[in-house]
Amino acid sequence: MKKPFQKGFTPLESASSIKKFFNGRFCNFKKDSLTGFTLIEAIVSTLIFSIILTIIGGAFSLFLNSQRRAMNIQQAIENSNFIFESMAKEIRMSTILDVGNDNCPGTYSTTLNIEHPINGLVTYQWDNGNLYRTVKNQTTNATTTTMLNSDSVQLTGFKFCKMGVEVGDQIQQRVTIISSVSTKNSSDQQAVVDVQTTISTRNLETNP
Numbered sequence: 001m002k003k004p005f006q007k008g009f010t011p012l013e014s015a016s017s018i019k020k021f022f023n024g025r026f027c028n029f030k031k032d033s034l035t036g037f038t039l040i041e042a043i044v045s046t047l048i049f050s051i052i053l054t055i056i057g058g059a060f061s062l063f064l065n066s067q068r069r070a071m072n073i074q075q076a077i078e079n080s081n082f083i084f085e086s087m088a089k090e091i092r093m094s095t096i097l098d099v100g101n102d103n104c105p106g107t108y109s110t111t112l113n114i115e116h117p118i119n120g121l122v123t124y125q126w127d128n129g130n131l132y133r134t135v136k137n138q139t140t141n142a143t144t145t146t147m148l149n150s151d152s153v154q155l156t157g158f159k160f161c162k163m164g165v166e167v168g169d170q171i172q173q174r175v176t177i178i179s180s181v182s183t184k185n186s187s188d189q190q191a192v193v194d195v196q197t198t199i200s201t202r203n204l205e206t207n208p
Contacts, residue, residue, distance in 0.1 A: 072190065076182065098112065099165065
């Protein structure tokens with residue numbers, strides 16, 4: 001008695017059909033998909049990647065240097081503004097006690113002596129890259145010295161040119177200040193700010 005026919009693979013086709021079935025589903029890969037980069041391709045890719053990293057690193061380093069230099073310039077400007085503003089307030093209300101500089105800026109001074117109605121005798125002196133303010137108490141003769149610039153900057157130049165200080169010259173007293181402020185950094189990041197200003201006193205000479 002024959003067994004009833006069953007759906008599926010026949011005995012003769014079962015082995016070859018199953019092989020084709022699995023080959024078609026799991027083993028049908030292209031030959032190119034199994035290949036990788038060649039040695040030349042890998043070298044070229046590494047070279048291009050290195051060049052890109054070098055460009056990015058150089059641009060980032062340049063940006064940092066520019067930012068530090070901008071901060072140094074701001075620091076030098078802030079020191080200059082503080083020095084000149086504090087001196088201007090005091091000089092305008094004072095009398096200049098020094099001898100004038102006729103051939104300014106050919107001849108100049110590194111000190112400025114003034115007499116303030118409240119503070120008394122005040123001396124500004126540029127020494128060894130710093131600007132000092134010394135106040136002398138007229139009662140006790142005690143002196144107090146303070147440094148006007150911060151430790152982060154140095155004054156590479158600070159000149160006083162005094163004019164109109166002679167009695168009877170009928171010229172208003174004034175002093176021209178020429179300064180050069182630089183930060184204490186390496187040469188590529190160092191900031192230098194040159195400032196010149198003239199400050200007049202409020203004491204007017206009148207004809208006798």
